[in-house]
Amino acid sequence: MDRNEYSDDRDVIANSWNRCIAWGLDQDHEPTPLCPEPVRLEEITRKYEELLSVTEAEVLPYYRNVLSNSRCLILLADQHATVLNSWGDERITEARLKPWFRPGANWQEQNCGTNAIGTAIAISAPVQIQRNEHFLKSNRSIIGSAAPIFDAHKQIAGVLSVFSDAYLPQAHTLGMVRLLSQSVENRLISRQFGTDHFQITLNTTADNFDSPWSGILVCDDAGYVIASNQRADQLLATATANSRLDELFTTHRNHILGHPDTEPLQLTTRSRVRLYARVRRPANVPGTKPQGAPAPLPTDQPASQPLDITRLEYGDSAVKRCASQSLKVLQRGVPVLITGETGVGKEVLVKALHRASQRRDQPLVAVNCAAIPPELVESELFGYEAGAFTGARAQGSVGFIRKAHKGILFLDEIGEMPLSAQSRLLRVLQERVVTPVGSTESVPVDILLVTATNRPLATRIDHGEFRADLYYRINGLCVELPALRHRADRRQLIQAIYDRHRDPGQSDALSPRVLSALENHPWPGNIRQLVNVLRVAIAIADGEDIQIWHLPEDFLAEFEASAVEDTPEPAPDTVDPANGTQSADPLARTLQVYHKCTGNISQAARELAISRNTLYKRLRELGVR
Numbered sequence: 001m002d003r004n005e006y007s008d009d010r011d012v013i014a015n016s017w018n019r020c021i022a023w024g025l026d027q028d029h030e031p032t033p034l035c036p037e038p039v040r041l042e043e044i045t046r047k048y049e050e051l052l053s054v055t056e057a058e059v060l061p062y063y064r065n066v067l068s069n070s071r072c073l074i075l076l077a078d079q080h081a082t083v084l085n086s087w088g089d090e091r092i093t094e095a096r097l098k099p100w101f102r103p104g105a106n107w108q109e110q111n112c113g114t115n116a117i118g119t120a121i122a123i124s125a126p127v128q129i130q131r132n133e134h135f136l137k138s139n140r141s142i143i144g145s146a147a148p149i150f151d152a153h154k155q156i157a158g159v160l161s162v163f164s165d166a167y168l169p170q171a172h173t174l175g176m177v178r179l180l181s182q183s184v185e186n187r188l189i190s191r192q193f194g195t196d197h198f199q200i201t202l203n204t205t206a207d208n209f210d211s212p213w214s215g216i217l218v219c220d221d222a223g224y225v226i227a228s229n230q231r232a233d234q235l236l237a238t239a240t241a242n243s244r245l246d247e248l249f250t251t252h253r254n255h256i257l258g259h260p261d262t263e264p265l266q267l268t269t270r271s272r273v274r275l276y277a278r279v280r281r282p283a284n285v286p287g288t289k290p291q292g293a294p295a296p297l298p299t300d301q302p303a304s305q306p307l308d309i310t311r312l313e314y315g316d317s318a319v320k321r322c323a324s325q326s327l328k329v330l331q332r333g334v335p336v337l338i339t340g341e342t343g344v345g346k347e348v349l350v351k352a353l354h355r356a357s358q359r360r361d362q363p364l365v366a367v368n369c370a371a372i373p374p375e376l377v378e379s380e381l382f383g384y385e386a387g388a389f390t391g392a393r394a395q396g397s398v399g400f401i402r403k404a405h406k407g408i409l410f411l412d413e414i415g416e417m418p419l420s421a422q423s424r425l426l427r428v429l430q431e432r433v434v435t436p437v438g439s440t441e442s443v444p445v446d447i448l449l450v451t452a453t454n455r456p457l458a459t460r461i462d463h464g465e466f467r468a469d470l471y472y473r474i475n476g477l478c479v480e481l482p483a484l485r486h487r488a489d490r491r492q493l494i495q496a497i498y499d500r501h502r503d504p505g506q507s508d509a510l511s512p513r514v515l516s517a518l519e520n521h522p523w524p525g526n527i528r529q530l531v532n533v534l535r536v537a538i539a540i541a542d543g544e545d546i547q548i549w550h551l552p553e554d555f556l557a558e559f560e561a562s563a564v565e566d567t568p569e570p571a572p573d574t575v576d577p578a579n580g581t582q583s584a585d586p587l588a589r590t591l592q593v594y595h596k597c598t599g600n601i602s603q604a605a606r607e608l609a610i611s612r613n614t615l616y617k618r619l620r621e622l623g624v625r
């Protein structure tokens with residue numbers, strides 16, 4: 001069996017049972033979990049420190065966001081099936097089985113028969129084992145899904161598994177555990193090789209590189225693949241290890257390794273499959289080529305990279321103009337002030353500007369002025385001398401402005417900066433020196449400044465809360481990012497964000513009805529709210545394609561509020577066109593109108609002059625939905 005594909009082939013179970021019989025296991029056998037001595041456990045934990053920390057970083061956010069309402073236990077085991085750690089809800093197991101879900105327990109097939117962890121290791125592939133498929137009777141109350149985590153050399157580094165009660169859809173659980181183990185695998189590879197080697201991320205589209213299902217090739221500077229993930233082998237339909245890039249793609253290796261990391265590169269494999277690649281240079285030698293790296297391609301590129309707006313906009317001319325003008329003036333040292341409602345993507349724009357600027361290899365220091373207590377703003381921004389004030393750290397602090405030296409300083413919510421700090425900032429901008437709190441000495445700084453605000457600064461100036469002279473200093477160029485509801489490309493943006501977050505099994509396009517509801521929403525929280533709504537809907541849909549009723553209630557309510565405001569009251573003498581009468585019973589009338597509108601919720605709600613929420617409730621009562 002191809003180890004990259006999980007199999008629901010029941011041969012997997014039959015073969016495992018045959019192995020158990022060959023080992024002389026008895027179905028009535030009740031093994032002990034074989035907990036190692038505490039010392040040994042400590043050793044194991046130390047040995048697998050990286051695997052443990054990477055897994056925790058990948059698993060815990062997922063657990064909190066998606067699984068916290070489901071009863072399930074996530075286990076990480078080493079390549080010998082010994083549990084290293086577990087997260088989740090122990091209540092899913094019977095008391096007698098609890099020790100099996102704790103660090104130190106061993107799930108090898110030889111010890112406890114057919115089971116998710118042991119069998120996934122035995123067959124080197126993801127597997128799900130249902131209750132009665134367990135060889136030992138004592139395990140037949142368990143349902144487990146497990147997927148091996150492979151290291152960069154395709155050896156098993158560990159196994160992730162999810163044990164759940166019967167209420168979690170099991171196909172979903174297996175998909176989820178595959179996704180998590182793939183994410184851990186990718187992160188391990190990046191950690192191990194990312195600093196010293198080229199990393200090429202491959203996918204079938206140019207906007208999905210961060211997906212765990214991207215292929216990863218780690219290359220040396222001569223273009224040899226020294227490590228890769230399983231997905232890379234799948235996408236390229238070959239074992240990639242030790243191949244040279246020229247053997248894998250029709251493009252010369254120097255062109256691939258010399259490609260700017262801000263732009264996707266289209267590649268064709270030797271088997272004529274078209275893929276997109278993102279090429280990351282070794283992090284250890286920022287912006288320069290490592291020793292022996294391929295000769296740079298002849299290029300007339302300026303020192304700055306082309307602005308990567310592939311993720312900023314999908315055809316909105318206002319956003320495009322904002323981004324390109326900001327980059328031009330920033331490169332010449334002119335401060336940029338970005339305005340726009342909350343959540344429109346001001347910080348995202350700043351990150352793109354930094355990546356595109358000549359200072360991309362220097363720090364981007366982002367400070368949210370509203371998030372720092374007013375009394376600490378000065379010391380946090382300008383730094384302080386050792387012992388400058390009670391509670392200060394003994395060694396002093398350089399402060400955010402000096403941390404941004406040679407790079408870009410982004411002051412978000414600048415309007416919230418206290419007046420005293422405003423005067424100090426003005427001096428930094430005029431004299432290009434910083435004087436730390438408690439010091440008399442000034443330190444020269446070289447920063448490009450970008451500021452942002454979601455509230456008009458003019459009002460604050462009128463109220464004496466913001467210095468007019470500072471306003472003119474920071475406002476070299478003022479650009480406004482449009483609200484989501486005014487963006488011409490919102491349909492494409494919604495689709496792109498959905499695509500980035502969707503479950504692997506979900507259709508890659510939203511249905512026209514859902515898309516239209518999202519497109520017509522007023523979005524007071526802009527893109528931030530859109531991302532949240534989509535993530536909630538994806539979680540609620542639980543692997544199915546998103547339908548209107550998967551959208552969160554508050555979204556529907558907000559949508560309603562705006563829809564009903566715009567809707568004229570229906571004429572009181574409205575009659576049912578089907579039979580010329582209007583039913584007095586609200587439920588019956590709901591049904592009449594719903595059928596008349598051939599199930600179009602928006603139209604029916606408008607006609608009934610009720611909110612879509614109320615319409616859904618009535619339809620549920622009627623058993624229609």
Ligand SMILES: Nc1ncnc2c1ncn2[C@@H]1O[C@H](COP(=O)(O)OP(=O)(O)OP(=O)(O)O)[C@@H](O)[C@H]1O
Pocket residue numbers: 311312313340341342343344345346347348349412453454497527528529531
């Ligand atoms: N073009 C985009 N594509 C995908 N996601 C985006 C885009 N722009 C913004 N986002 C997402 O929207 C959220 C808000 O973005 P961001 O923090 O940049 O907004 P902001 O305008 O700085 O907000 P605030 O004014 O509240 O600080 C983030 O989660 C970000 O990832």
